[in-house]
Amino acid sequence: MLYRAWTFNASTTEPTELIQHHLTVKALGDYELLVENHAIALNPVDWKIIRPGFLEGSAVQVAGVDGAGIVLAAGKLAKTAVGSRIAYHQSIRGNGSYGEMAIVDSRLSWPVPAHIRFSDAAALVCPGLTALQSLQKLPSMQQQCVLVHGAGTLVGTLLVQLLAAAGARVIAVASSRHQEHLLKLGALGVVNYQQQQVLADTQALLGEHKLTALFDCIDAEKVAAFYPLLDVNSHVITIQGRLTNNPFPAFDKAISLHEVALNTLHRYPSAGQITALQTEFAKLLQCGVSTVEPRLQTISFAEIPQSLQKLKQGQYAKYVAILKAEQ
Template sequence: MSHDYLAWGWTPGAGLDGLRPIRKPLPTPGPGEVLIANRAIALNPVDWKICEWGHPAWQQGTVPGVDGMGVVAATGEGVGLPLGSRVAYHQSLARDGSFAEYCLVDASLVMAVPAHLEDAAAAALPCPALTAWQALAKIPEGASRDVLVVGAGGAVGFYLAQLALQRGLQVWATASPRHHATLRALGVVGVFDYRAHDWQAQLQTALGERPLHALFDTVSGAHASGLASLLGYNGHLVCIQDRQESAPLPAFSTAISLHEVALNSIHAHGQLLDRQQLKAQGQQLLQQMADGRLVAPQRQAFDFAELPQALNKLKEGNQGGKWVALLP
């Protein structure tokens, strides 16, 4: 094993243009830590956003990236993972991330990868699939089983639609037309083009007398607020981007509940039981994917040496699919 490794380092105030290839000293895992030799890394919208916005814990040379997959290269005290184990992870934003040959992570959140699941598929799962699972877990049983996923063409919405269907919910969705056939094939009962001026009226007509029990918005807090009136009495508005800082509807009207989703916050605020639950769920999702019970979004391959360009393309949204790079 080398004494240093290649990584993409961040430059304060420079955004994506400030990402530079650097070499960093190879860290030694401390108690409860594991060093992973990355085999695949996946891009998520949070990656380009934090590169542009910055993070309180970041400084010159901090490595971005939250999702990765690799093999256990070294372990710290109290970690029982065998060397060479294939694992996936969702890294804390406050630590050096996955955009590197190696990543030092908290062993309590490392997820075992099934033997017959491809490296790229495993790397692409943690952030979007676990976010989708957390979003769905916010919703209790209701009088209606109709739910709406706004932005089901994206990775989070795509997984969320499937998990909601597995739970026995009747799923409606918005997405660009190129995703409609795929979503319907999964079992989504109706898909609307979010650019159509009357898509909300189409949904309400299709629902008839049934109230909408939950609405999952993957766009923004402001966007979610504008859709709150679609919900029925005691409905649930779940924001996957941003959150509601103030109630979007008058008090003592439909009495909807507001929910935020913050997957990465588990690193700073989750207790041991939270971590154990998330790890177990991540491993279950990986197994479902390996067994074909969970369909992954289409993947878009890129070269690790062209990571900043791939992040820019993800930001621009000019190509579909989940961006994944394989490392040597």
């Protein structure tokens, strides 16, 4: 059986250089599923790995990590029935989601209820799982002050929503165009990062309180300005990049450094971690659709390379390719 897919190789430099190939469906492994894609979501990580040196020699790889569709076949140890509606996340180290079909690890797939569109489910996978994995790093946030830097990103917006629902007092740092939406999601206040008095505005919202946690969704190095606002036993969670050194000397503020790396679940499958994400993502599918829908921009399968290039150039949209018409 042949299917079309967008691929890159060791010399590919830009998303617009993706090449469409006809590939043959290979035999399934024990935990694998063959999925007929109905929707494919585009993510920043998709273009970040399309660069010289990521692949070696003559290797060719299907791009993309997120998709949703119908299970056509299942390996003998997969616990997902043929005909199931699922969303999935792929490893960056193997053939991905940018195809009419995809072979996926059943353990990194999630049921999609009939009332939820495949496009919404696919759009939520990577940002939703990233937000959920970020929250796993922390103890209870009930009544704790937390800051989300880059709250205008989809991951950041979902974090604000989830943290507020967990009872945290959330300060969002984002551009002014996101203010109304973030306040509706439960943010205590929104600080415009484009203003010079960012630290002073944040301090004004905190009052006499300190930050228990600081989430960064943009650039790990850019959150340093907020370190004076951290409490003595607090947490810094970086989603884009990592902090290699503790910014405070010994016997000073005892902060914990955390990083989020969603792809590691493919390399080191953890039953406990995956089960926790399965449960929480099922909940997120019920409440997160309204957060992702305003950003959703549907495209055709043929438009994937050009749309991924726009995403790389900073286009504000959540692109999802539709392969099958949704009812």
